[in-house]
Amino acid sequence: MKTSALIIRTSYLIILLLSLFICFTSYAQENSVSINFDDLNLEWGGCPDFMPDGCNISVLQGDPSEANTDVLFKVPANSSIPMHWHTSAERMILLSGEMQVTYEGEEPTILKTGSYAYGPARKPHTAKCGDSGPCVLFIAFNEPVDANSGKPDE
Template structure:
């Protein structure tokens, strides 16, 4: 005999299943979970969307993996093509990057420029001095980013 709590849990899971049907298990749209507030995503199953931001050239793609870019904190994976430039900008939110793939150049508004061959870690507080990123990889650049507040980009 099922308890009311168990039945409600089953019905909730059924509703969630029907909502995410059509999205492969393990993708960012249908992550795997072993329990409450767990998110497990297979990057091979990622569902990408164009990253449409005013002032940003077409070609960048985003896969949101947690949260909502317009509300509170969020996490995403961003993919940019070779020779792609993200112009000098800042954000009101704290940013944490884990660079996963591809060589890139990070520039500061004061003119310093640093080249990275690949995986690296970047942390900027909200309203940090402006910075720019250029993917110099032969194929593409891929990085994880976490914002502590709603996403914005200020040029």
């Protein structure tokens, strides 16, 4: 009986230690990220075709095809962003410029540099970058990154 209890306790201890080892090595492999939004080494890519000319996106952290990705979204001054929606909610901070954002059924909101905004998933919205220079927006997505023109099919 004592040998059986010892084997069970030893097995539990081994499982616990392996679990802790896996947890700690997973955390140890992930690196921190620190980037300035005007860093010349940022890699910028294009936006979906329905977005205005000069629109660019840079991935700061994560994989856009997976959950929890942070991006920079940049449009030139005086650009209008047509009605669109995202599968994911978006958390945003305007880093430069001035932007008017209008969510369907709500009054327009003016974002100034440093403003935070939250956009619910699947809620159609438009935006316009003002004339004070390009608008650069930090956006954190919970779900994979997408931008769909028009309104979602309900």
